[in-house]
Amino acid sequence: MRRFLSAAALAAEIRAGRRKAAEVVEERLADIAQRNALSNAFTEVTAARARAEAAAVDAKLAAGQDPGPMAGVPVAVKNLFDLAGLTTLAGAKIERDSPPAAADAFLVQRLRQAGAVMLGALNMDEYAYGFTTENEHYGPCRNPHGRERMAGGSSGGSAVAVADGLVPVTLGSDTNGSIRVPASLCGIWGLKPTYGRLSRRGSFLFAASFDHLGPFARDVADLALAYNALQGDDPQDHAQQWRGVEPVSAVAEIAGLRIAVADDHFARNGHAEAFAAVEAVARALGVTRRVTIPDAALGRAAAFLITMAEGANLHLPNLRRRAGDFDRATRDRFLAGALLPAHWVQQAQRLRAAYQAKALRLFDEVDVILAPATPYVAPRIGQDMIEVDGQSIPVRPNLGVYTQPISCIGLPVIAAPIAEPARIGTPEGLPIGVQLIAAPWKEASLFRLAAHLEKLGVCAAPEPKA
């Protein structure tokens, strides 16, 4: 059994008639049944649906029709995406009482139209409010690179399912870092597109001002394949700014790209391995230029307040009626968020606009900025505190120290995994990633650079040891 499937290669084999989608699905279902208990990535396996979708792909091919560019590719989604007929849990016990979704989320529809086969729903932090996926109701998600380690979150199951080779492509959401943090801790590729690029319809929102959706994959070609399939016009998501499909490719071409390393906020607040990862990428590219993203720490503070307020407002009816049913990891933050003075939140939204204006000016001079994705490798599950810059601080919120300032202003980011983390000195050789950050709508530049880094061998998904 091939443990790590390439989605692009698999689709090519199925389209060429060398493999059947039905056979691939059975193989994946058996593998998930055998190994999911190690990671707790899947919270629901949609076997009947997967078999039906695979059969439909095989039938189309037999009839001479084109099943799409992701023909027969097994996929799964964070359990905040609607899957028709299933209750959307969003990591919450409370949502078990909700009716099943009437339709698939928009992006799930896009995957299906591309020929992908849906295998199920994946673990996450409750209501996406966390960076660790230590879910009290559904159990912690375990990192394939050390089962006692956090997966990262909130899209922990999405990252783990790919890192562990259960499926080659998954979807997650990123409000403050929830794609980039688990991608970094699990050593895979993750894309947070520009805010407003992809429709969020049919996903359980968290803080709508910052909610993004995006894919995870083990290589750049698969990330591009998924991202291209996900693009589509949806006037029902009022945050979407439709620009037409802007396809990307995994062609390694960086001629003309001006690249710099983020300093200041992004050169402190973390452990040595976070900075070593950025330097390894910069060295491979011959990049020495440094830039300061102005007011990044203030932007993070603004994101913190807006997230608290928007998340709490969304859940206020349940906070009033059944606060005790929330995960203890989210409950008190939601309760506090419901009580913030309006001035704090409005000031944060005004600061956000001013911070954005300053940050965007940087892109007059550079095309891509390199920054750490996480301040350290995956902490142990249950670990509360960590020492950073000589101070003991809470380990969980600090995981987003480098991602929050970027999603606050909606910039597109690829989280790129360091290929050989042991060589840059990460503790126990655990994975870590780097953020490749571009101006709004410049995802194509990020893919060009990501493919180049993959070609150089500096970035790639490291294989878990066991």
Add this chain to the structure above:
Amino acid sequence: MPEFDPAAYAAQAAAAVGLPLDPAHLPGVAMNLALAARMAALVEKAALGPAEEAAPVFVAGREAGK
């Protein structure tokens, strides 16, 4: 100016928004409010003029494909 007392504030603000607060949850709520106050102090540092608007912009409508 009296110092911000997150526990006392939580009790009053919760009453204002009709949010029953279990006394067992109050210490955690107060801790998170104290953290939010520190974030708010950072945000207050920004020198914003009256012309600087909030980030969200209301869109009256959008047609498919545009």
